[in-house]
Amino acid sequence: MSDQSATAVACANIALIKYWGNRDAAQRLPANGSISMNLEGLFTRTRVAWREGFKEDSLIINGLPVRGTALQRVSDFLALVRNMAGMDWRAEVVSENNFPAGTGIASSASAFAALALAASIAARLDLEPAALSRLARRGSGSACRSIPGGFVEWQAGAGDEDSFAASIASPEHWELADCIAVVSAEYKTTGSTEGHALADTSPLQAGRVADAPHRLDICRRALLSRDFDALAGIVELDSNLMHAVMMTSTPPLFYWQESTLTVMRWVREWRLGGLPVCYSIDAGPNVHVITERAAAGRVADLLGAVPGIQKVLVAPVGGPARLVK
Ligand code: PMV
Numbered sequence: 001m002s003d004q005s006a007t008a009v010a011c012a013n014i015a016l017i018k019y020w021g022n023r024d025a026a027q028r029l030p031a032n033g034s035i036s037m038n039l040e041g042l043f044t045r046t047r048v049a050w051r052e053g054f055k056e057d058s059l060i061i062n063g064l065p066v067r068g069t070a071l072q073r074v075s076d077f078l079a080l081v082r083n084m085a086g087m088d089w090r091a092e093v094v095s096e097n098n099f100p101a102g103t104g105i106a107s108s109a110s111a112f113a114a115l116a117l118a119a120s121i122a123a124r125l126d127l128e129p130a131a132l133s134r135l136a137r138r139g140s141g142s143a144c145r146s147i148p149g150g151f152v153e154w155q156a157g158a159g160d161e162d163s164f165a166a167s168i169a170s171p172e173h174w175e176l177a178d179c180i181a182v183v184s185a186e187y188k189t190t191g192s193t194e195g196h197a198l199a200d201t202s203p204l205q206a207g208r209v210a211d212a213p214h215r216l217d218i219c220r221r222a223l224l225s226r227d228f229d230a231l232a233g234i235v236e237l238d239s240n241l242m243h244a245v246m247m248t249s250t251p252p253l254f255y256w257q258e259s260t261l262t263v264m265r266w267v268r269e270w271r272l273g274g275l276p277v278c279y280s281i282d283a284g285p286n287v288h289v290i291t292e293r294a295a296a297g298r299v300a301d302l303l304g305a306v307p308g309i310q311k312v313l314v315a316p317v318g319g320p321a322r323l324v325k
Helices: 068-085 108-122 129-139 141-146 192-201 205-210 212-224 228-247 258-272 293-304
Strands: 005-017 022-024 034-051 058-061 064-066 090-097 151-154 165-169 176-182 277-280 287-292 311-316 322-324
Touching (some): 005 108, 005 212, 005 228, 005 277, 005 287, 022 192, 034 108, 034 141, 034 212, 068 129, 090 108, 108 129, 108 322, 129 141, 129 165, 141 192, 165 212, 176 293, 192 205, 192 228, 205 212, 205 228, 228 277, 258 277, 258 287, 258 293, 287 293, 293 311
Parallel strands (some): 034 311, 058 090
Antiparallel strands (some): 005 034, 005 322, 034 090, 034 151, 058 064, 176 287
């Protein structure tokens, strides 16, 4: 039997303009467009081997066999690939995250981007970048942004066909870095799939979504002109807006811990003192502190000295998902 396997690597990404809420949950069509940057050095490596005659898909993550809902989510995703390739083989999936264990960094973006690339190539599908991004989107919305490299925009689109991500600038365009202040590795949060489903229960979501094109414009322009002050203002506003929606959903979602707010306050102080820094927070308590790469060492030291911070990870801007041997 010829080899029907492939291995791919994809980075995590941090949204500068956030995706929160779906117009269509099954297809993961987002309520609004988003912009992100890929995070070099925080990646998932995944090998997919399609097996003729196997009855079930199997999944190993970081050396441990996985069953239950996590396997079902991967299996539902693999069914999309089977359908596109017109075959009924099952797959063995072996995946590893290099994120230091227990840092609470979400891995679904890098995981489904690497899975989309490895599974489609192993199934002999040679998808165009847009089609690959659309496929990754079906596994986890933010995964569509880990297919292209550098600074990436996911256009909400009118439907499945035009809801995909594309690069708006290369990793070299602007030497930024994300210093991730790890507040808690243990804290159990509501996952984003459940969270998206609550977004429309907030009376603030409609306003957040209606204003998204305006924020996307400001962010895109700030990135293209390398204007850190403009970027800082819009990134913090957008993160605050998403958390306002989360906190006013039914039931409410409070992702911040005490140290999250402490870091947010310090970041504002440091910026007033002339340091190029701004914060962004996802569906968890850790704080992503965006800065210029030249200042990343200083920012990491400052963050490490804030009480309650367990560790700081530093990630420059990353490249696209790619195949490896
Ligand atoms: O792709 P998901 O379902 O994990 O959702 C991502 C949600 C946020 O990380 C909070 C925002 C974003 O745009 O990445």
